[in-house]
Every structure is written in C-alpha cells, then in structure tokens.
Amino acid sequence: MLITVIVCTRNRARQLRNLLESFLALDPPAQAEWEMIIVDNGSTDDTARVIDEFGSHLPLRRVWEPRAGLSNARNAGVAASKGDYICWTDDDVEVHQQWLSAYAQAFHRHPDGTIFGGVVEPVYEESPPHWMVENADKLVDVLAKRDHGLQECRLTTDLHLLPYGANFAVRAEEQRRFLYDPHLGVSPEQKRLGEETVLLVSVASLGGAHYWVPDSRVRHLIPTSRMTFDYIGTYFQSVGETWAYLSTSDGVPIMGQPIPMYGRRFGGVPLWIWRQSVVAEIVYRIKRTLRPSPSRWLDDLINKSRLAGARNFLWRHHRSLTQIKTSN
Template sequence: MRISVAICTWNRSQLLQRTLERLCELDADDRYSWELVLVDNNSTDDTSQVIDRFADNLPLRVVRETKQGHSWSRNRAIAESTGDYIVWTDNDVLVCPQWLSAYYDAFSAEPEVAFFGGVIDPVFDPPGRPDWLGATWEKCHPVYAARDLGRTPVELNEHRLPYGANFAVRLDVQREHLFDPTLGRVKSGMMGEDETHVLRRIARSGGKGRWVPDVRVQHIVPADRATEKYVRSYFIGQGMANVAFNKPCKQGVAALLDCVCQSLLYRIKRNRTDPDEWVSHLIRAGLSWGEYSASTGSRTEK
C-alpha cells in the first residue's frame, strides 16, 4: 500500500516548520510506503526555505498552486498524489508517532470504507487558553477544530464527519469528489466548509466512513488566535457558508440589523456579565455579518 499525505500551505512558515519536524518523528514501517505532497499556494514568506530544510528527511513532493485558495490547492494535491489513500492534515498540526501506522491499520481492516477521520486536540501556545474561552468551550470549540468522537470506531456519515486537520479518503473516491473552489479559505479569509461539502457528497453517494480513535493529532493555536476577534472572524466565515449552502439564516438588511444589535449587546455586556452570555452575542454578531456580506455579494470578512 502507498499513502499520500497532503498539506496545503500559505504564509505560515513557522508553524509549518513545527508540523514538518513532527512528521520526521513518525513511526513509519515497511508495511507501506508514503509520500508527503506539499502544495505551496503562492506563499510570500520564507516557506520555500523552511521546506528545503526537510528535503533529506521527508519523502517530499513540493508543488506550487498559482490559483489562490485552499480548494484549488487541495485539488492540486489530489492530482499530484500517487497513493492508494490520501491523508489530509494542515500546516499547524502535530501528528502523533503512530498516526500514519494507525491509518494504515484502519485502511487494511476495512478496504471498502471510503473515508476515515480521527482525533484533533487543540494545543494553545503560551500564555495558553484564556479563562473566558475555557468557560465557553462548548460554544467555541469548533473554532479550534476540536474533534473527538470517543474510543469506539463508530461509523461516520453525512451527519457525523471528521474535521479537515485529520481525515483520509481512498484516492479513487477522492478523485470523483473534488473540492469546490467557491468554498474554502482564500488567503486570510475564514470561509470554510470545503471538506465538509466533499465528505457529505461522498456519504450521500453511498461511501462509508469510519472513525479511527488511535489516529490522533494536536492542532496548534497561536496566541493571536486565542482572541475574541478570531472567534468572531470564524463565525463570519460560518455565516458566509450558511448562505452558500442555503441554510436557514438572516440575509440582507435583516442580517445587518441583527449584526448591529448583537454587536452592541456584546459591547454592553462584555465587562458586566458572565462570558457565556456575551460570547453568545459575539458569535451571533459574527454569523450575521457573514450572512449579510455573503447575501449582498460583498464577501467582506472585516
């Protein structure tokens, strides 16, 4: 068996270095071969120099995708991959030593399964997770891609899916279900849902999914993302996705008015009430702004 690991990156060289350092520590074995397909999506920082440092230590295949956007980069990774399976992770992820071998075990045990996913555990860089975020973790954990469906290898389906930092797809299936370039992040934009859209289509077409509890990664959260501003930005992206997928939501003037109202309530209550209350207004303000900007065609994520 041959496995393709895919990472798409744009201007996150310091985090990417940590990711590649951890990949060097994989407990890979001779039951399978693997390659690392690394797609550089027009980075302007020192990403190329960072990648060069690992040329002798990882089975790297580096390609450059000039069309800007995560979905374009993912489709390029699919085109370049030569494995039987493609395993997706991100440029801010630390894999466990058994990560790839655990995937291999799952692939071998159920070759008819189309897609797989595993645990994502956020790890906050110093000074750590702020108290307000810990108090509202039930609301905010999707912002940081936290995902753990337990120790039982349960079935995955269109209502229970893995997250983008840690999932795998049979390459023949993946090539039938490419990523939609109108979805996914572009540069620093926050509109996601690209992998969710693909995995739902696979499931709806009859593809089986499997949760793999031993496939574990840590998701690095830099200090500048453990902020109220970043939480709001994430939910702006979710609001934009609501419109893209025709989910029930406010649009146009109604969304704008709700954003203004929720933003005022957030500012008024920020230092007067428990975090659970004011964070709810922060989230709602972000969603409404995303719904407004997407429904009016402005696509702004300010």
C-alpha cells in the same frame, strides 16, 4: 498499498518546519508505502527552502499552486497524488508517532471505508484565558477539536461526526471524483470555511463507510492570537459568510438550513436579516457593558458575528451581480 499525505501551506514556513520535524518521528506504516506532497500555495517566505531541507529525510515533493486559496491547493494536491488513500493534515499541527501507521492499519481492516478521521487535540501556545476554558463547548469548531473516544468504530456521516480538515483520510477512488469548491476555504480574497466538509458529504453520498481511528492523532497548535474575542468574532463572521454563500449557490447546507430569501430586500439582503443583525449588535453591546462575565454574552458575540457575515456577503454578492448586469 500506497498512501499519499497532502499538506497545503502558504507563507507559514515556521509552522511547516515544526510539522515536518514531527514527521521525522513517524512509525513507518506496515504493508504500505507512502509519499508526501507539500502544496506551496504561492508562498513568498522561506517555505521552499524548508521543504528542500527535509527532502532528503522524508519522501516528499513540492507542488507549486500559484492560484491562492485552500481549495485550489487541495485540488492541486489531489491531481498530483498517486496513492490508493489520501491522508490530510495541516501545517499548524504536530502529528503523533502512530498517525500514519494507525491509518494504514485501518485501511487494511476496513476495505469498505471511504472516510476516516482521527483525534485533533488543541494545544495552546500559552495558558488559555479562563473564559475560553469555561466555554470550550461553544468553541469546539473554532479550536477544531475532535475526539469521539478511545475505541475504533464505524460512525454515521452526521455532520457533527465528520472529521476536521486537520486530520482525515479519504479513499483515493472516491476523493478523485470530487473537487474542492474554490469558493470555499480560506484565501486572501475570502474567509470562508467548510470546503473539506462539503467534499466529505459528497463522498459519503456514494455509500461507503466512515471510520473513527483514535490512534491517529494530531496536536493542533493554537497561537495566542486566536485566544481573543476579536478572533472569535472574525471566525463566526466566516461561518455566516459561508452560510450565505451556500444559500445562494444551492450548496450542501453544512452551516444550517439555507437562508430564506422571502420578503422585501435592501441591497439584496432580506430585511429580516438587516433587522436581526442590528438587534443582535445592540443586544451584544448592552450585555457586554452590563455583564462583565464573557459567559453572559459570548453567545451574543457569536450570533451577531454570524449574522453580520451573512449580511455582508449578500450585500457584496448583490453588488457583484448588479455590476455584471450593468456591464452586459
């Protein structure tokens, strides 16, 4: 068995170095060989030099993908992979010593498995603010926290059980049947989410099994910059933009039911979205002014940000379609 590990990165040489240092301590997988692919997605910092430094210590190779975007980088990694299984992690994590060996053992135990996921544990750069700890249940997606318990087991493919991008594996035969959508995933031009979830839903539709592998663990490093209300707002704007994009493209509804496009519109945006987004903004501002405790208005921040993200995407999408029609 050959396992391919893929990491996509762009201008995060410091974080990548930290990740690769954790790979040096990996237990080698039993009854399996492995390769590592670092997809350099157009970096202009020291990323190439960092990869070269670890080249004599790890079975890695660099794949250059100049087209910016996480989905483009993921697709380049899959195209270059040779493994029977593909393990994914991110450049801002530290892998546990048993991360890869636990997956290898699970692959042997569960030949019917096509999707595997492991623990993602948030680790904070500094002590998180009280409001973040108090509202951790509302911020699970923001922190990419995933933990389904200590027992290895078969899971359903419900959305809330699927693994996060920081720690998952897919059998290569199924992985290669689907591309990651370049219109999803973070890039300099867009801040959309969910490219891996949409792909996993497609893989799950083929009927294979989904297994939880608790001994495969990563520590997701949360910088101080992500422990702010501004970041929470930006994240949920991305959720709203993703929701709107999937609604206009008949995509997999991972962000909820598609946006109803009934009734009158202004600038391509249904009037009900304009109305709800304005009301949500006003409610948020009033509550934040009158109620100092973030627990009293965090839901309002999330709601108004999500609606604003959806509204702004639909507005831009309409303008883009109008420009295309005009040019033709």
